[in-house]
Amino acid sequence: MSASRKPQETRVQDICLPCEQLVELDVKDIPKLPPPYENWEDQPISPLSEEKRAAAEHSLDGIIGMRIPKPKNDQEKEELVKKFLSGLERLFSKEDNWTFFQPFLLSMENCVKCNTCAEACPIFESSGRAEIYRPLFRADLMRRIAQKQRSPLGGLLSGLTGNGIKVTWETVARLADLAYRCTLCRRCAQNCPMGVDNGMLTRELRKVFSQELGLAPEELHADGTVKHLTVGSSTGINKHALMDILEFAEEDIEDRTGLKIKLPIDKQGADILIMHNAGEFLSWPENLEAFAILFEIAGLSWTLSSDLVGYDSVNYGLFYDDVQYTRVTLRHAEIARKLGVKKVVMGECGHAHKAFMAVGDRMWIEEANIPRESALTLMEDLVCNEKVMVDPRRNDFPVTLHDPCNVVRSMGIVQPQRNILKKICPQFREMHPHGVHNYCCGGGSGFAIMQSNNFPDWRMRISGRKKFAQILEAFRDCIDPSINKYVCAPCSNCKGQIRDLLTYYDAWERTRIMYGGLVELVVNAMVDVKEGFHEWEFH
Amino acid sequence: MLVVQILSYVCVALFLTMVIAKVIKYATTPIHLRWELYPVAHEKGRSGYGGSIFEELDWWTKPREVDRLNEYKEMFLEIAFLKGVFKHNPRLWVFSFPFHFGLYLIIVWLGLAFILSILFAAGVAFSTGFGKFVQVIVAVLGYSGLILTTLGALGLLFRRIANADIRRYSAPIEYINLVFILVVTGVALAVHLAVDPWLHGPIAYLASLVTFSKAEAFPAALQVEFVLGSLLLAYIPLTRMAHFIAKYFLYHDVRWSDDPNPRGGKIEGKLKQAFGYPMQWQGPHIQTGKSWAEVGTSFEEVKEEKK
Numbered sequence: 001m002s003a004s005r006k007p008q009e010t011r012v013q014d015i016c017l018p019c020e021q022l023v024e025l026d027v028k029d030i031p032k033l034p035p036p037y038e039n040w041e042d043q044p045i046s047p048l049s050e051e052k053r054a055a056a057e058h059s060l061d062g063i064i065g066m067r068i069p070k071p072k073n074d075q076e077k078e079e080l081v082k083k084f085l086s087g088l089e090r091l092f093s094k095e096d097n098w099t100f101f102q103p104f105l106l107s108m109e110n111c112v113k114c115n116t117c118a119e120a121c122p123i124f125e126s127s128g129r130a131e132i133y134r135p136l137f138r139a140d141l142m143r144r145i146a147q148k149q150r151s152p153l154g155g156l157l158s159g160l161t162g163n164g165i166k167v168t169w170e171t172v173a174r175l176a177d178l179a180y181r182c183t184l185c186r187r188c189a190q191n192c193p194m195g196v197d198n199g200m201l202t203r204e205l206r207k208v209f210s211q212e213l214g215l216a217p218e219e220l221h222a223d224g225t226v227k228h229l230t231v232g233s234s235t236g237i238n239k240h241a242l243m244d245i246l247e248f249a250e251e252d253i254e255d256r257t258g259l260k261i262k263l264p265i266d267k268q269g270a271d272i273l274i275m276h277n278a279g280e281f282l283s284w285p286e287n288l289e290a291f292a293i294l295f296e297i298a299g300l301s302w303t304l305s306s307d308l309v310g311y312d313s314v315n316y317g318l319f320y321d322d323v324q325y326t327r328v329t330l331r332h333a334e335i336a337r338k339l340g341v342k343k344v345v346m347g348e349c350g351h352a353h354k355a356f357m358a359v360g361d362r363m364w365i366e367e368a369n370i371p372r373e374s375a376l377t378l379m380e381d382l383v384c385n386e387k388v389m390v391d392p393r394r395n396d397f398p399v400t401l402h403d404p405c406n407v408v409r410s411m412g413i414v415q416p417q418r419n420i421l422k423k424i425c426p427q428f429r430e431m432h433p434h435g436v437h438n439y440c441c442g443g444g445s446g447f448a449i450m451q452s453n454n455f456p457d458w459r460m461r462i463s464g465r466k467k468f469a470q471i472l473e474a475f476r477d478c479i480d481p482s483i484n485k486y487v488c489a490p491c492s493n494c495k496g497q498i499r500d501l502l503t504y505y506d507a508w509e510r511t512r513i514m515y516g517g518l519v520e521l522v523v524n525a526m527v528d529v530k531e532g533f534h535e536w537e538f539h
Numbered sequence: 540m541l542v543v544q545i546l547s548y549v550c551v552a553l554f555l556t557m558v559i560a561k562v563i564k565y566a567t568t569p570i571h572l573r574w575e576l577y578p579v580a581h582e583k584g585r586s587g588y589g590g591s592i593f594e595e596l597d598w599w600t601k602p603r604e605v606d607r608l609n610e611y612k613e614m615f616l617e618i619a620f621l622k623g624v625f626k627h628n629p630r631l632w633v634f635s636f637p638f639h640f641g642l643y644l645i646i647v648w649l650g651l652a653f654i655l656s657i658l659f660a661a662g663v664a665f666s667t668g669f670g671k672f673v674q675v676i677v678a679v680l681g682y683s684g685l686i687l688t689t690l691g692a693l694g695l696l697f698r699r700i701a702n703a704d705i706r707r708y709s710a711p712i713e714y715i716n717l718v719f720i721l722v723v724t725g726v727a728l729a730v731h732l733a734v735d736p737w738l739h740g741p742i743a744y745l746a747s748l749v750t751f752s753k754a755e756a757f758p759a760a761l762q763v764e765f766v767l768g769s770l771l772l773a774y775i776p777l778t779r780m781a782h783f784i785a786k787y788f789l790y791h792d793v794r795w796s797d798d799p800n801p802r803g804g805k806i807e808g809k810l811k812q813a814f815g816y817p818m819q820w821q822g823p824h825i826q827t828g829k830s831w832a833e834v835g836t837s838f839e840e841v842k843e844e845k846k
Contacts, residue, residue: 011707083821094569095816098831102568103793110785113708114635116628136708162710190576193623194782195789200574211820226824229838309838323818323825326835343597357593359572361800365810369802371599381596412577412591412797436577436589 007130012141015174016166020053022132022174023061029128030461034472036479036510045457052453059170060177061132064453066209066217068176077169080213084172087212088146091204099322104204107196108143111136117188117198122439122466123181133462135188135198138178141165142201176215179205183444183463184319185405190436203445206320216320219449224316225324229331233278233312242311245281245288246304253289257530261296266339267303273341274302274375275313275332275356277349277492279449284495284516287348290523290533291375297528298382303339310335313352314492318359319446329360333368343371345378348517350404350491351444358411374407376490376518380416383423383522390525392424395534397484399425399521400474402467402498403438404491412436417490417518424525431470439466441489443497459497460504468501471513481512484536490518499539508538540754543762543769547748550773557776558784565788569816570809575797580613581605582797591797603799610795617790619643634698638691641724644684649741651677656746674737681731681738689724692717716778723767730760740764 005014007023014022027042048058057068071077090096091104117135118124124133131137148163158164165171182202189197210216218224228234237245246263253261264270274295280287295302305311309331317325336344346353354360356372364370382388401421407413414435421428431438441448442464450459475485487502489495498515507513514536524534578589583604585591592598616622621639624632655673696717699705731738740761747754757765775781800806814832821827826834 086821090820093819096818096820098569098813098816099572100574102565102571102788103574105568106565106785106789106793110779110782110789112779112782113705113713114624114628114631115704115708116624116631118704119627131707140708160710160712160715162712186576189794191623191627193617193621193627194786195794197574197576197793211822211825214823221824321822323820323822323834326831327838330835331838358575362570362572362806362810365800365807365814366802369800369807371597373596373598374593377594377596377598408589409577410575411593412575412579412582412585412589413593414577414588414590416594 010131012137013165015141016168016171018170021059021062023130025061025130027461030126030465033469034476037472042461045461046454048454057173060174063455063458065180065450065455066176066215068173068215071169081167081169081172083213084208085149085167087208090212091208100204103197103200107201108146110194111139111196112194116191116193120187120191123463126462126465132178133181139198139201141175142205175205176209179209180217183440183442183447185440185444186409190409207322210321211323217450220316220320220446225328228309228312229327232308234314234316235278235282237278237281239306242306249285249289252285253293256533257293259293261292263292264303265306269340270303271301271342272345273305273336273339274345274347276347277314277352278312279492286520287517290519291347293523293529294388294519297526298388305335305339307335313346313349315352315355316446318351318355326363329355329363333364336370337368341370343373345373345375347375348490348492348519350406350494354406354410374413376413376416379519379522380419383420389527390424391527392426392525394525394531395425395521396427397486398427398429398475398478399486399488400429400431402441402487402489402494403434404494405438405440405444408436408438420518420522421488424521429474431474439470441467441494441497443493448493448496460501464497464501468505475513479511481510483512485513487513487515488518488521489515514538540756543765544748544754546766547769550769553773554776561776561781561784565785569813570806574793576794579795579797581607581610581795634691634694637687638695641684641687641691644680645688648677648680648684651680652742652745655742656749660746660750677738685724685728689721689728692721716780719771723771726767727764730764734758734760
């Protein structure tokens with residue numbers, strides 16, 4: 001049975017209410033979409049089967065994202081609560097949490113609760129302002145629990161400070177789920193006048209669950225970083241499979257373009273080691289192929305790596321666990337060092353950009369500190385300085401650009417992708433807002449790969465709603481399905497989320513909106529490549 | 540009066556001690572991973588749209604151009620006019636700006652009073668032409684500050700009560716803080732209008748504190764003002780009202796902190812130290828007690844997760 005309050009009225013102290021489900025979302029609260037979706041009616045989020053309800057925690061909002069097994073008895077519950085509190089305490093340790101100690105402390109201690117963050121959050125807005133998704137709700141809960149536990153007078157003064165939150169298993173389980181109702185897009189932090197980062201606090205919360213309790217979504221941990229470190233890629237691609245994929249790519253390039261290209265692998269001393277999100281190999285091999293065509297025609301010295309971990313640039317640790325992040329990034333650094341390349345170029349993967357270049361800037365040290373660069377800047381040099389020749393008429397259809405949060409807001413790479421699109425796409429138009437003020441695709445921080453139970457329902461209706469509305473607005477003048485349109489998303493995770501959004505909203509059939517990366521458009525425009533590299537076939 | 544003076548000394552000492560302790564706490568934290576957020580104000584030629592040096596081909600070979608002037612300009616706009624609140628939360632700004640600006644004027648007023656207290660201790664008097672001019676300035680600053688702060692605090696209190704979104708997240712202490720400030724500024728306004736219209740009292744009182752001399756016998760109402768003011772000073776660092784300390788670090792050490800880590804540089808030295816820290820995390824995939832460097836390079840062992 002649900003709590004009696006409406007989703008818009010939940011209070012922080014309700015988190016420990018002993019009810020089966022704290023909040024019941026109503027799709028009628030979700031904001032309407034622009035034309036031609038004015039009359040679009042969302043189906044309710046799929047209810048969980050009795051079996052699933054019995055097996056996994058779902059008491060926050062009836063959504064299962066993390067799949068936390070239900071404790072068997074009260075003793076187990078108590079142990080988990082204790083572990084949660086000890087993990088929370090470790091965030092305040094310089095040794096255990098040096099990676100984020102200062103930002104964490106500053107954001108925990110200095111929020112003035114002005115609520116400016118709320119208006120920046122697409123999830124809060126798209127949920128119809130459900131309180132549990134307000135950026136302040138989660139952060140305030142963390143602060144109240146931490147203050148009560150840590151302050152010598154925390155318990156005594158709880159009436160004054162509002163710290164009287166009961167830390168029960170219900171509280172902890174709901175906090176765990178809450179940690180996965182934010183895409184870490186950091187739009188809230190960007191709008192905070194104080195500079196407090198409630199998005200970062202969400203990530204710190206995820207760390208407590210993973211690094212202390214061993215709880216994380218399977219897609220990120222067991223099937224994510226663990227598989228990456230042991231098999232070689234979170235996709236499950238091992239070295240043997242990689243070789244097959246590269247062989248297929250060579251054949252496909254020849255079929256599509258007539259070009260015979262041998263993909264270089266483990267070429268010692270190459271100028272460039274390019275690292276792709278291996279998800280591209282399976283879902284969008286044309287991205288891998290387009291990079292190969294571009295680099296070969298530009299005459300670059302480049303290579304791929306077949307080393308364990310080295311052929312997959314993802315680092316899901318960035319989403320939930322500093323230890324796993326460190327392991328993956330140090331492995332990436334070691335591979336680049338061993339190959340003796342001059343630089344590592346990040347393919348079209350937003351979080352890999354941030355993991356390698358920004359956050360990773362303080363992980364890659366000494367001889368392993370090989371320079372890292374974005375493929376977007378490299379492509380800008382090739383296209384805008386006419387090192388490859390393009391014919392923009394080949395891309396004469398409406399194109400809009402999705403800005404991956406990790407590339408723009410967290411790294412400041414804003415103009416190169418725009419300069420390229422202005423050069424090769426005569427009908428390029430911006431979304432609004434864009435650049436560093438963009439909205440997340442709704443699949444950030446690992447959500448795009450969290451595909452089980454009813455989490456995708458939530459992702460389509462709520463976390464991705466704002467982005468879909470932005471896409472429709474960008475094409476408002478040409479929304480007619482007789483006109484093919486292209487959303488350029490230079491990031492694998494964003495591309496996956498946009499693919500799922502377009503599928504859920506039946507957008508290919510209704511509006512002929514297609515999605516893809518940036519390099520595919522570049523190659524489609526290159527005069528040295530047979531016309532028609534880009535295929536209007538939704539997949 | 541001596542009791543009031545002793546109280547003021549204690550409160551000033553507590554304020555300074557707690558502020559310095561907070562500064563030391565934030566300034567001595569270990570290096571952390573980069574977590575900047577664009578726009579970064581000192582990115583020369585790029586801060587307007589939020590760009591960074593990462594937009595340059597082979598960026599590590601290019602000179603890093605830092606635009607300190609723009610950084611100072613942004614800091615000034617943020618501190619003096621609360622630019623961020625104005626841009627992202629204009630309804631709040633209507634009350635927050637007069638509140639903060641009023642506080643700045645009070646600080647300038649007290650700073651001026653502090654200087655005057657030294658001058659008067661040295662024999663300068665209000666009866667001179669310069670003295671009269673300063674008297675007007677002091678009164679304008681003092682009254683403007685007190686009035687703006689009072690109005691701002693009233694507005695913020697009203698907003699906290701009237702706006703359901705904010706009320707839902709407000710603890711009693713947040714109301715108490717605003718009421719405390721209202722009481723202090725309200726009492727000060729009433730006292731001066733009634734018994735000290737030219738605001739001479741605070742100057743004379745500060746002079747007695749600065750010179751460690753016995754204060755004159757002030758009217759009881761003024762003594763109440765001095766007591767309340769002193770208590771507020773000592774109370775501020777205990778609360779979130781001391782967010783002005785953290786804001787510097789939030790902007791300079793996190794949001795705008797984009798210093799690159801070249802090989803063999805200072806940052807690298809700090810990172811090597813941090814990699815040596817032992818970790819006590821208990822997760823099944825972590826070798827508890829080993830250093831970050833050891834755990835971070837033991838990817839093979841991840842297969843053998845703890846039971």
